[in-house]
Amino acid sequence: MAIKKLWDKGYSLDEEVEEFTVGDDYLLDMKLVKYDCLASIAHAKMLGRIGILKKDEVDRLVKELNRIIKLWEDGKFNISKHEEDVHTAIENMLTDRLGQLGKKIHTGRSRNDQVLTALRLYQKENLKSCMYLAEQYIESAGNFSTTYGKIELPGYTHTRKAMPSSIKMWAEAFIDSMNDNVSLLESAYLLVDQSPLGTAAGYGSPLKLNREYTAEEMGFAKVQENPIYAQMSRGKFEATILHSLSQVMFDINKMATDLILFSMPEFGYFELPDKFTTGSSIMPNKKNPDVLELLRAKYHVVVSYEMQIKSLSSNLPTGYNRDIQLTKWPVMDGFEITQRSLKLASHLLDNLKVNKANCKKGLTGDVYATHLAYELVKKGMPFRDAYKEIAKKYMGKG
Amino acid sequence: MAIKKLWDKGYSLDEEVEEFTVGDDYLLDMKLVKYDCLASIAHAKMLGRIGILKKDEVDRLVKELNRIIKLWEDGKFNISKHEEDVHTAIENMLTDRLGQLGKKIHTGRSRNDQVLTALRLYQKENLKSCMYLAEQYIESAGNFSTTYGKIELPGYTHTRKAMPSSIKMWAEAFIDSMNDNVSLLESAYLLVDQSPLGTAAGYGSPLKLNREYTAEEMGFAKVQENPIYAQMSRGKFEATILHSLSQVMFDINKMATDLILFSMPEFGYFELPDKFTTGSSIMPNKKNPDVLELLRAKYHVVVSYEMQIKSLSSNLPTGYNRDIQLTKWPVMDGFEITQRSLKLASHLLDNLKVNKANCKKGLTGDVYATHLAYELVKKGMPFRDAYKEIAKKYMGKG
Amino acid sequence: MAIKKLWDKGYSLDEEVEEFTVGDDYLLDMKLVKYDCLASIAHAKMLGRIGILKKDEVDRLVKELNRIIKLWEDGKFNISKHEEDVHTAIENMLTDRLGQLGKKIHTGRSRNDQVLTALRLYQKENLKSCMYLAEQYIESAGNFSTTYGKIELPGYTHTRKAMPSSIKMWAEAFIDSMNDNVSLLESAYLLVDQSPLGTAAGYGSPLKLNREYTAEEMGFAKVQENPIYAQMSRGKFEATILHSLSQVMFDINKMATDLILFSMPEFGYFELPDKFTTGSSIMPNKKNPDVLELLRAKYHVVVSYEMQIKSLSSNLPTGYNRDIQLTKWPVMDGFEITQRSLKLASHLLDNLKVNKANCKKGLTGDVYATHLAYELVKKGMPFRDAYKEIAKKYMGKG
């Protein structure tokens, strides 16, 4: 059995513990190389300012860190499993190339505030990317509304025809909702936009660091003063990020659900281009909306990530706990899912068609029952009586 | 504001803490009166056997406990908030009526094993009730299949017509699934069917109790020997109970989803009697399947209860932690939801109708595409080629 | 068995369905009476403005609605199970007392937008209450810091002594975090602060309603224009409310975890007054921090509510679905838990003591290892070398 093979090779215990604790962190950390370098650049400059590094030392560190960013952008920087994480890998490269100087970069900081800082920079950029993609989705929905908005179709409640609706009303619901989602993304951004650099292991540093300087250098709106809060906010801020992403995904879940239902040939209000549908291995007749089903399903992945973080960071005392390392993957994958889904949802809207004839066919008489009741109201009948009058027409009908 | 009023009345702190810690426990505990008495009866008899109580004392305790059960069955036993929980209320009544003797009943046990025992007895009875109701649901689905089974209708995949199905196939899917659910309920029952009485506060008792005797007396299959495990299993066993309930509710969720969709007039395969549907306050035309929507929704409540228990009991050391008190409500409400839902789902099946004409109308030509391909296979064509041959017919069609 | 009795009495099906669909809604709705009346007052005035009601009619409706608010505040307004919900109960009373006029109040609205409006008003007031209680908690933490802030104690990482910390640093972490929570509550408030009244059943009303007027009358910051979005935001907005509440509860969970741990006699840094602790039924020696354990546990209830809402509102098409009715309880109970917990946490902080002697005893030499390393750094040694130098002292020690 595969698993047994893996474990039965007689690894010494040290190796097993190492294997378990490193996990895939060294891979996930590949996403953080640039951000860790940017934070190190700010830190090095600050160490220069407060007299711990010489100007020349700062310059050499900054130059080397920029070189690493470049390497990474070119896909040439790797983190080996043995190095454990991005911070070690970068410090190793600095020491390899700059000798003693490389060892000095860690003065006045801990891996705890270092990873927190890199993650924040990463999160800020990805929240911005989500906002940008949300705006594109809004644009696509707007275009869709411009093209098809005037078409009327039945509005449903309880999955039953209710009253007349329109494509415009439908598309604008998603536009308004996504605009509110952008506000939630902004709230998350504001929360995250505080610099933890200088909080060290979670109880501050005996050195007098200039935390305002590094914060400004990295583009943070403010300093997160309290070191215990800095550690406490790891996991916590991630929960708010994932909540905001979940709300974006909620809209996509709902739009996908509508489109799966109302593009059924039995309704035919919406039409997906053939190239958006997939076939079956056994049924030659099938054109399946797999892409919509997966968009619908991805919402649940993001929600489960939020729960995971909320659960694993609970019942723990203040101060860094290694448990919190597991929040990296949910946030990173949460961002990727949301960004891909937004992009794809926009493309769907760009290609989606409305079948006017089917919409019209759907507007059967019962959809106008409320309007008829209001005609009676306009003639002076109290609403409840008008309602009962019209309701008689629908007695005994399915 | 309502809430502020509640808190601003200047309660002394003691009262606030008491209020908070008691919570609604004294109300929930009303469900446990009988079970706590049954456990106390077994405990009293055992104390007699090991010589701590005299025969006469045992008899008086047993008589009084049976009287309390009777009172409870007649709705005449109450637990006041001040008494905090069922155990105190019963002990108080025993002491009121039996004097010194009432104080002796707690010998050799703790509230920790006492509540555990009462809960287990309660859970066993409720798991049995769920199994019974699941069998009734299976019977209703069987009757439904007998009445309508031969009717053919389209089977869907990806919410798109796929191949011919039948009411028989549909109903039997739910029968087979519910049978497997019953196995899960039985697994939960087996797990719970071990007596914790005698584990005291979670580290055993200095007295030599006869735990086999009380276990047998209460109808437990075995003794849960280890006191630390007894405490550790609180919350843990509840998670398995709720998982088994969630699987029952999953089937009901799925059946409700099918019925909501396929009783839409646009399909009309299924028909809900009028008296199962509700109206709208504004739209005189509406007949809404609220009951199905609520059945669908209740699944999520049960799942969230399971999660709640799994989350709140984590990251805690062994030994009783008060956190675990909060598992009472999720389990009790989880049982009630599942039992009501099963009952209602059975009634639905007893009243549900199939519209044969609509089913037939739904069986459009494309549903038979796979069958056509297999006709070619029978003539010797490899399946992949037959598939492509038939697929040509559906090119470019929605 | 209790459950079977309930169901086996041969209720006719109608009653069972009614029982199931109404559920406890009529009880929960008791919290909404005032808000529903306030919304009805605004609606009545608006109907007057657009000429559907006469001035005199408006006056009578407003007067009667204010009378109902008064009744409710005096605990004299009830909703019977038969009436199903607050809206029906109020409309019934209006009709009883005002005859035909009572029937007119529902003109131009649906229960869908009516309940949405009442819920929003309720949510706004409760979010404000949470913010107020959060401020009080911040004040209590501030006082605590003023009293004990200068006391030093060990800071822990990985639940192991790490570096010196202080009560001030500890208390201010919770202050800063709660301040950020208030921002999240405000985000939720902003989201909710849009008036859905006039969106009717979710597809607008054929009448020309003055939605800006009612919004302003009720104190909403703006109109939620799109009727489909109004419905779609039910469940969705609740998820954001519960997320914000969960973040408040997260801090309380963490503070409680710290206090449970560090008030153990083995540490003794913090001391709970006796009257905050509870005893054991079997162990005469016990003083248990039940109140802290329950505060810790309540977090998980709120998180599970958020999940429940996020799960049950998913995979559903646009337009009202009855499933969403189940979001009432989680939000209402979520508010109550959070408000009570905040209040209690403040009281705890007001009564909590710090044991200076124990804190000092905890500050063993190893806590200063990092400081020693920095002494070497100040003398010019690269940090990595200083680290290794000091680390030698701790080799082989637990």
Next chain:
Amino acid sequence: MAIKKLWDKGYSLDEEVEEFTVGDDYLLDMKLVKYDCLASIAHAKMLGRIGILKKDEVDRLVKELNRIIKLWEDGKFNISKHEEDVHTAIENMLTDRLGQLGKKIHTGRSRNDQVLTALRLYQKENLKSCMYLAEQYIESAGNFSTTYGKIELPGYTHTRKAMPSSIKMWAEAFIDSMNDNVSLLESAYLLVDQSPLGTAAGYGSPLKLNREYTAEEMGFAKVQENPIYAQMSRGKFEATILHSLSQVMFDINKMATDLILFSMPEFGYFELPDKFTTGSSIMPNKKNPDVLELLRAKYHVVVSYEMQIKSLSSNLPTGYNRDIQLTKWPVMDGFEITQRSLKLASHLLDNLKVNKANCKKGLTGDVYATHLAYELVKKGMPFRDAYKEIAKKYMGKG
């Protein structure tokens, strides 16, 4: 920004949809190669038996499929992204090497029952592996108990010293609990041990397949008769698997929590060997139990997987929905986490030490208060009075 680059390269839409729908499935499917081949071998033999394939054809298919299994075991079988999944990759290789014959293997089955079958075989083997590792853990805990069992130490309730406990009692709690977990794994195994092969796309096959034969050939205990149930059980069975895994992880979570707490130098009951602890980048004094913290945290990942599956498979009609594809990763990763954690927990137990002196020191007088009360009980005092008598000694003490 990284993400934008990914999406801005102007992929044609087809490619984006393909990219999104395939996802990482082609990588996950690498775990299924052997199982899909085994199922195909059984299917081919059955097609021979019912006369659709000739004996010679069957032999060639079986030989080729065994060759693929061998390739996979040697790490030489790959699935390209373009091939989408394991089924396509294997069918392609068959067709490449066997021509027309390769196309015939898909006769009478669909990817829907094919993937279900491969997953079941994979799940059965992994559940067995979990049971095996659970037994090893039980053995390690047994050895630990043999070595240290007699040592007494304080038992805690409410994280407060309560009564005397022992290493034996502690270790055996985990043994008993893991034994019950094995029963849950067995329940999951029994559930999964039914063959879906032959249910085709979810509505059966027009061909008369011999399902008993394939079931037996693959080692399934029985045939899962109903095709709709076969599809419905995807996601559902996975939920039960993950629940059983979560219960294993719960125990590990609890054991880790105990060990993190009681290996703190402040207690020192347990001792982790140095090579199991990790250091800090800034604090030279630290030996951190990272491995225990990660074991503790992994529980939450498994629980979130269970939730994800339970949420994403809800509110969906019967018949295959593509959403369900997303259940692959949670199950596969859930297995891997559980297996690794069990293995590591066993190793921990093999290396964990108990510090007898510290345990003894922990057994302070108050731990024996209950015993003292029972001494009085033995002399005839009612328990409640004895309790009060002893309690006096602890008044006013922390």
